[in-house]
Amino acid sequence: MIYPNNFEQKIGFNEIRSLLHQRCLSTLGKEEVDRMEFSIDTNQINQWMEELREFRRIQEGVEDFPLDNVFDVRQSVARIRLQGTYMEVDELFDLKRSLETIIAIVKFLSAGEERDDGEIRRFYPALYALADGVATFPILVQRISQIIDKFGKMRDTASPDLLQIRRELARVEGSISRTLNSILRAAQSEGVVEKDVAPTMRDGRLVIPVAPGMKRRISGIVHDESATGRTVYIEPTEVVEANNKIRELENEERREIIRILTEFAKQVRPHVAEILDSYHFLARIDFIRSKAELARLFKAFEPKISPEPQIDWIRSVHPLLQLSLARKALAANVDESIEQKPNTVVPLDIRLTEDKRILIISGPNAGGKSVCLKTVGLLQYMLQCGLSIPVGDRSETGTFHHLMIDIGDEQSIENDLSTYSSHLMNMKNMMKQADNRTLILIDEFGTGTEPQIGGAIAESVLKQFWQKKAWAVITTHYQNLKHFAEDHPGVANGAMLYDRHEMRPLFQLSIGRPGSSFAIEIARKTGIPDEVIKDASEIVGSDYIQSDKYLQDIVRDKRYWESKRQTIHSHEKELEKTIAKYEKEMEELRESRKQIINRAKAQAEEMIKESNRRIENVIREIREQQAEKEATKRLRQQLADYEASILEGDGTIPANNSKGNGKKPANKQDMRNSGLLSDEDFQKKIDEIKNRKERHEQHKKDKTERKQAAVESLRTAIQKQKDGKTIKEGDSVRIKGLTSIGKVESIDGKQAVVIFGGMRTKMQLNRLEHADTASIQESQKQFQAYNYSRETRETIDKHRNQFRQELDVRGLRADEAINQVQYFIDDAILVGAGQVKILHGKGNGILRTMIRQYLNSIPNVQSFRDEHVQFGGAGITIVEL
Structure with missing residues (x-):
């Protein structure tokens, strides 16, 4: 239950809907935004959150999500349920592109990997659950592609009859164009028509512009005249029948197009229900995308929701306030020392648990109490509508069945309700509906009437909420409500902090102690005379002033110790990091020492084995040579040399690389590893390796440069040979x-x-x-x-036969003119024309300048110049090809 009916307006959720609307790609998603509502089904909310998490993971990934073309053609699809109806070409084009998008999305979300048990593990299981079972229509898309081209126009090959009609239409139009040009040239030579005049279109018929005084010189039908009356448009008699033929062919073309569309509608009609269901899936994807975009805007998070009521939010912010302050900071560089509020939202830590279900917030005016209240209402409502909320990732959330709010002035002249009466009506409804799954939000509880009775009634209503075990966030200035928390378990005080030294609110919520209204300090800051403040203090009594002062001192001390606690906590974190770093380094040293000892033992064992082998070899050779004196002496000398090599270097045990051949270690690197190579010798060896590597790199570079020079020389020689x-x-x-x-x-x-x-x-x-x-x-x-196909050759021949060496672009926009000039020059090059004319008029010279800039960029254009002054001068450009 949501109370009252304008709950969304009071907490600002209407603006959230508006922001979602702006991020939807079509009316499909916007309708889903309008249907979005509050849910008490925890499983459903968690499913929404998982869909959002997966889509945001897709957005952060490398692969783009295929959501390029989203069009709402549901009405057009539903319309063809009736026999004989059809979709227009542009509607069919939108249907094709959106069906292609649905196919691509289903394919994207169906991706996964096969597990050992043969099951497919989907990469995005929550979104795949939406796509599973959605019908796609690749055959219909293929058929539409055969009818419509990539620009959304009906193809000539959509049917044989349409191809024949359009060919005939092109032939007749070409005939009319040639006839008109012939008439126009004759009229120009006789002086009936100006030199720069070209045929134009009026009411779908090709006509010739003629001065009113010359209209009788050309036989034909006058169709129109210019706004100034200086030009009339005549359709020569010679082309009247041909223009009529064009009209007939255009009507035949339209009838054939309708026939094709009607036939295609028969193929679509059996699948209308499945297609509409696919568009519902597309609407859900568009809606999820808009929620993900909004989450990115708010830097929001998708928490795990528990079925039991709870609020444990860390660093929560009001998203609309955050957005508003960001826009203000962007629009103007405001001096923060002048502003009472900061340009960034101060995060709030808000906690409502089973032990502390009711939070009573007090503090100074303009200190952020109402913002805190609205933050709780808006974020909880957003959460249970399936939206991400801007809280810390360690926050915990729960599900409430009822949300109720009383904020602002609800007085009504029509219903004879005063401000206080409207508050009492809200209290009555809240007490009637409240239970242990209700979240109640009340701003300035008890205000609107005489303070003493208002405070008493407010305390009695609060007691009812407490007895019903309802959850609540309440803001107040009444002392008796602050004391209520001390005497009732499950109720906690909270204070919006205030800096007494700088006399400004801090917009920070502190739970555990009531807050002071700082009325005396604020009054003194605003300039109220000391005499008035002194009288007010005497009226209220010294006990109240002292208790409020003690309360301020308690809040100040709490802030001080809280700051100390945070500093100590920060130092402890740094100390833990340092200890962990040292422990890691000590572990690495132990491991390194162990490896060195193991390596030394292995070397010692190898040395002993080698020594034993050498001694045995010496004994065997002495026996075989029957202990000849010289041989015995030589063998003993070899054994002495080996002993000297072992003891060299202060007795350090060398690594054995000799493999039983009695040689010293194979290289200096091995000797360094065994302790036989000094640091100076080792560095020299390193320098030698570096120098050798640098010489090798330089040699490769010189070789590459020589090859490139040889290639360039050969290329130059070939070019010279060609030129000569x-x-x-x-x-x-x-x-x-x-x-x-x-x-x-x-x-x-x-x-x-x-x-x-x-x-x-x-x-x-x-x-x-x-x-x-x-x-x-x-x-x-x-x-x-x-x-080349026969049709291509025919097209080239047609271009050659129909090509005329003049192009008139007067009256066209710059981009249209450049486009026509591009095609005109291409055709001129194709047919081998040596010279062509472009009629652009004089005017301000902008069109002339842009056309000539384009001509400068074409390699096949030899030169261009103005026409002779007698034939048009700067209004015509002669192009040499």
């Missing part, structure tokens, strides 16, 4: 700066006819260069790997 070689008929060439390889068919002076991929192009010889063997082979491979 004359291009002849039959040579393989390419256009400078391009990679396409062509063959020279004929040469006429400085012009050459070159065949590129079966297409002849005429161009200047100085724009061509010989193609090297590697490029020719690569071109042949590409030509072999790619076959």
Whole structure:
């Protein structure tokens, strides 16, 4: 139960919903936000929290979550349940993209690894539970892709009839364009139409702009005139029938598109229910994502919720206050010394347990009591709605069945309720509904009437809450309520701390002692005359003043000892770290000492074995050689040399690397390990190794540089040979700066006819260069790997036949004009045009400047210039290709 009805408004939860709305990707998630409600099912809340944890882990991971296209087309899908209905092309495009998103999400959440028992361990089990059983429709997506292209337009190949209609439409439009251009050129030559005029579109029909005085010189239908009346738009008689044909073809095209969409709707209709269920899953994912984004904004945490009521929050903050202060600090650099409140929220440690179920908070006005109360209400409500809350990760939370609040002025003229009467109505309802799973939040308990009776009634109501074992956070200034906690187990006092020296609130909650209102100090700070303050003190009595002063001293002393305790705790932590560090180092030393001793023992054992072998060898050789004097002397000398090698270096035992051959250790490193190599000799050896490595690196670097120089020299020689070689008929060439390889068919002076991929192009010889063997082979491979289709050749021929050497971009936006110029220049290069015109008009010269900047970036553009002043001047650009 939530009381009263405007509970969400009172604690600020409406703003939380608004922030969630802003982070949703579509109306799907927004509807889920609107449906979000308070839950008392602990298992359900923990499930929500686990979904959030997993999604935030996905966001922090390397792999992106596939949530790119989220569209709400549920109404369109539901509409096609009726026979004969269909979805429009743009709706079908949104359906395709959102179904692709659902397929990708289900695949992402189904990922896992197989365990030893054959079961699949999902990486995100809570989110997978949402995706499990969701239907996906890859076949429908594939069919839509056959109908609609990647830009959301109906494909020509969606049906044979549509392809035929559009081809006929293109043919008729081309015919009209050629006829109009012919008429226009004739009219321009006769002076009927200005030189810079081009055909335009009016009411879906191609027309020619003509001055009103010349309209009778062109036979046709007047369709429109300009706003100024200086231009009329005439459809020549020669193209009227063709324009009518276009209208008919457009109607046929629309009918064929509707037929295709209707046929596709028949395929979708049996799956409407499953598709709508898939969109419900997509809505849940969008909703979870918005909750994760909000948790990131608030730096929130998803705690584990227990079924029993409890609040043990460490470093909790009010999220909306935190956001508001952050925005203010960002908007303006405020001097904190002037402000009473800090620019950051002071975290609160709040604890309600079975032993201390009711917390009575007192303290100065504007000290943060109401913020503390609202923090408890908002965070608990957010938690039981499935949202992360900004508390420390060691916080513990529980579940309440009822949340009740009394805060602010609820007076009503309509219902004849005063402020105090409205408070009493709330108290009555709370006492009626309260139980041991109810959390009650009351601000300024007992105010609104005469203090003595108000305090007495408040104490009686508080006693009822205590008897019902309800949980509560209550703010007050009444002394009798502060004393109530001392006499009733399960009730605790809390104080909002105040700095008496700087005369400012600290916004810190201290549980265990009641707080002072600091009324005398605050009055003195605001400038109330001392005489008034003295009279007030005499009126209230010295006992009250002294008790309040003692209370302030207790709070001050508690703050002091709390600070000391924190300092000691910090020092203890540092000491523990230092002790742990030393213990680790001592353990490492012990381990190192053990390894050294074991190594020395192994070396000693090996030395003894080696000595025994040598002695046995000497004895055997003396016996075999029958103790000849010289042989015996030689063998004894060898044994003496070996003994000297062992004793060398102050008797340190060397590592045996001789393998029974009587030699000294194989290298100086072994000798250093055994103690036979001095530090100076060892350092010399290290320096020799470093120098040898540096010489090796330098040698490799010099070798690489020599190779690069040789390659560059060879490349330069080949290029010079190419440049000096004359291009002849039959040579393989390419256009400078391009990679396409062509063959020279004929040469006429400085012009050459070159065949590129079966297409002849005429161009200047100085724009061509010989193609090297590697490029020719690569071109042949590409030509072999790619076959031009008949349709492609027809398209190229169509471009050549329909190409006209003028382009009119007047009246277009800059981006549209540049786009048309790009296609126009590409077509001109394709058909081998040597010169083209671009009509852009004069105006402010912006369009002219941007077009010429683009032309500068094209390698195939030789030059460009203004048209002759008689034919348009700076309003036309002549481009040489």
